[in-house]
Amino acid sequence: MTRRAFTGRRTVLLASATLLATGVLAAPAAARQAPSPPDPGKAAARALGAVAARGAELRGGDGQAFKVVRVLMDRDGASHTRMTRTYDGLPVLGGDVVVHQSASGGWRGSSGTLAAAPADSTPEVSAKAAEKKAAAKRRKAQGPPALVVEARTADHRPRLAWRVQTTGKRADGTPSRILTSVDAATGEVLLSEETIRTEAGDGKSLYTGTVPLETTKSGSVYQLKDPTRGNTYTGDAGGQTDLCILVWCVRRAPATIFTDADNHWGGGTTADRATVAVDAQFGTNMTWDFYKTVFGRTGIGGDGKGSFNRVHYGDRYANAFWDDSCFCMTYGDGDGTQLGPLTSLDVAAHEMSHGVTSATANLTYSGESGGLNEATSDIMAAAVEFYANNPADVGDYLVGEEVVLPGFGKPALRFMDRPSKDGSSPDSWSTGTKNLDVHYSSGVANHFFYLLSEGSGAKTVNGVSYDSPTSNGSTVAGIGRDAATKIWYRALTTYMTSSTDYKAARTATLNAARDLYGAGSPQYNAVAAAWSAVNVA
Template sequence: MRNSPRLMAGAALLAAPLAAAVPSAASAAPTPTAPVPSVAAARALGATESHAGDLKASSDQRFQVVGVTVDRDGTSHTRMVRTVGNLPVLGGDVVVHQSPSGTYEGTSLTLRSRPNPTAPKVSAAKAKKAAAAKHYTLRDNGTLVVEARTADHRPRLAWRFQTSGKKADGTPSRVYTSVDALTGAVLFREETIKTDAGDGQGLYSGTVPLQLTKSGTSYQMKDPTRGGTYTGDAQNQADLCFFGFCVFRAPTNVFTSTTTHFGDGTNTNRASAGVDAQYGTDETWDFYKDVFGRTGIKGDGKGSSNRVHYDNNYANAFWDDSCFCMTYGDGDGTQLAPLTALDVAAHEMTHGVTSATANLTYSGESGGLNEATSDIMAAAVEFYANNPSEQGNYLVGERVVLPGFGSPALRFMDKPSRDGKSPDFWSSSLGNLDVHYSSGVANHFYYLLSEGSGAKTINGVSYNSPTSDGSTLSGIGRDAATRIWYRALTTYMTSGTDYKAARAATLNAAKDLYGLGSAQYNAVAATWTAVNVN
């Protein structure tokens, strides 16, 4: 098990898979749903054209169904969010009401006019100064959105920033601030830490804010603001499964506390590992929502769950479709520590996103791309979280390896061959490798596309990335590289996508986002060539 230190989709962190966690092809398929919600959703999307005036819709807008409610009499209510020119319209959500026969019966929305964003006149740097607040830390460099949640509900192009800090009573605070991209005025501030907010001290993450659920006189580690995601103690028990059928499931005993604080940063306090797992889920949820507008793993607003302290001396972590959950072992104490670090959590949660979108088959080259997708998004989440206790880097699992492991990380995106088994460049034999190693080529592509080739130091970590053709690459930045990969995954990749098809998918994604022949499009082509995918 410890000879193959790689993360497995739907299975385990290391190469020996857990039988309980590997869904069969049949179990991985979507569960059939009643036809009425799907029909209602299709008709509601049609209403964005036939009743565009009511919905304040236009040809450059895109709508996404996020929920359908069907009354007992068949009347349906379809909730949608929208983008315009790839920008999310905050406050542009809408509910379309339809009769049992599908007749349009009206729309609920607060948007007052059609969004029509133009180029920003205020730079992100200038807007950032306006968003700053005393005793608060800015956590990003701003994202362009269309803000329509102001008192007049009129859409305006805006820069949106996240700041974090503490309120006067010590309660954690996370505020999103929208700054008018044309005038520089602050349009809207949104506090996302709700009542029953608390915090926790994890093994790796330090002291972090948590959203809790009050139950009687105690608090549960269950987040009502992120789909009810919760974390519990598996009590060092393990699933008992045969041929994909489980006769026993290890428990998920939700962590509770009589105060709003969990954990103390040590493994003797069993809630400390739970804090890391819940925090990792929170940050990954926020990353997908803030960057891509995706609410939850399936995009349906529903949360997942985490089990920590799984089995005894279990040096692994895994995602399991069948329970929609992530599971973390305590490590073996010699090579690996508890596996609840932020990038491990983001990696496992991303396996769920992949399963819900492209559903990349977990073998051959498509399996390598599945693994790489989780590594890529794990790196992006680390940088997004901007947690000084777990700084962003292009290493995976560096916090969970112990000196006995013999390597400072599980893998290295700038030069995958540093692990001794992953290739830096594509070859015709790549599909014959274990997916935990064939992922290296896509990881290398992402690093080169983000940062470029050659030697450099980022957040105190040294990198030196080679190219197969001797070319020198400058990189287009991590944000653009991440957006291109996500769009390729969710729009163009399918279950059987191999490396050649991944090149085409990312080129299509770059064309959609930045234009054919743009610097980003050309960089994608050059970077694939640099890892020998032509």
């Protein structure tokens, strides 16, 4: 199995709580004395000092406090310190910021979207009124509303708000947990965010041939549990579903770990319940290996912790979802007409990548930032598919092509070269993009990524024909998928924040291309051209 490694500057991710390096690269020995290793603790202290000194630039002010949550250090000692912000003790949602400094602590700028400093912490609308406003039909409010400062709206201006959590189910049975921010001055709903990330579709079981699996011996049987990848495992939900209240679940669908007597799993058809479990576990393995090999990221959270899978969720459940609260992926068996079991390689990579986004930029799952969240999962899913290099499921720029059945009417769920082929996604940005479902507003970034990777016009990759247009009639030359993926990952982990929109994503990816290849490089210029080609200026 071929495994591609990206080129360019490598980074080390450091956890905020301990500020301990999880994978610092050894520096080559100097002739007389080895250079000092990067010091994330010192970088964090310098960043906090810089915040105090540059209050106006960072929209700081009285009553505000900053907390370091993560430090990303480049090989040359430059640092990128991600912080959250509070005002009068209230969390400022959308007030997160990344401070960029040189190895010596010199200021290199910041990334953030907050438009002004918060200035109010006294509500005029009651918590009860806000709860009534947020609780839609067939949804229940769970827990008392909490005061926050909401700044993740389109104008990024901070407003005192009540944050109300409601629970319910979507039309297809997917568990739903929505956090709604209600303006504490006017009672207006400012933003609603679904906290259970979903992939809009299931898939026909992906049979990737005979694939290697690392398992665990337990007594006289083997468990479908991988000790080499954080003890990631796959279990059977037995057709059951979750019943959750607030952040606690009254009932969780089980994840009864699959076992086997001879360590040969599945039968290649859905007649054997373990077949889709093999697909889910293999997808998890390839996604884990991709992030570790290409980016040095061990596990979804970067902490070596394994997630787990639940297959056979619900009855004819035609979806899959990632849930931060259980750190798990869940897959239904499909409706049997339009969609089959949702355990294809790209769906698995898509869902796991939601976890990566949550652990880094934490893009709000609503509006343009929600589209970028979904697009990140599609982008990384495509990259994982190419990385796996499996002859039964070759890499492509289609989403969910393995899972659709004849009744679906299209060869895939989404199309990165021309998103509009799905009938709902836009090929380019407009003022209405923010109002679309996040699975459709993602089309703008998906199209950008395809253009950056492969360029515009007609092209055939791995036997699949593409023909990608541009909104401005330009001709875009691609820089290759590896470089494009590397730029997107650095932008996500280093420059994007919770309320990054498309305009800010352009800036973030340009910054990432500059870091990796230099300002004015062909890669930097291609990023600018690809965004212009999807009408993001």
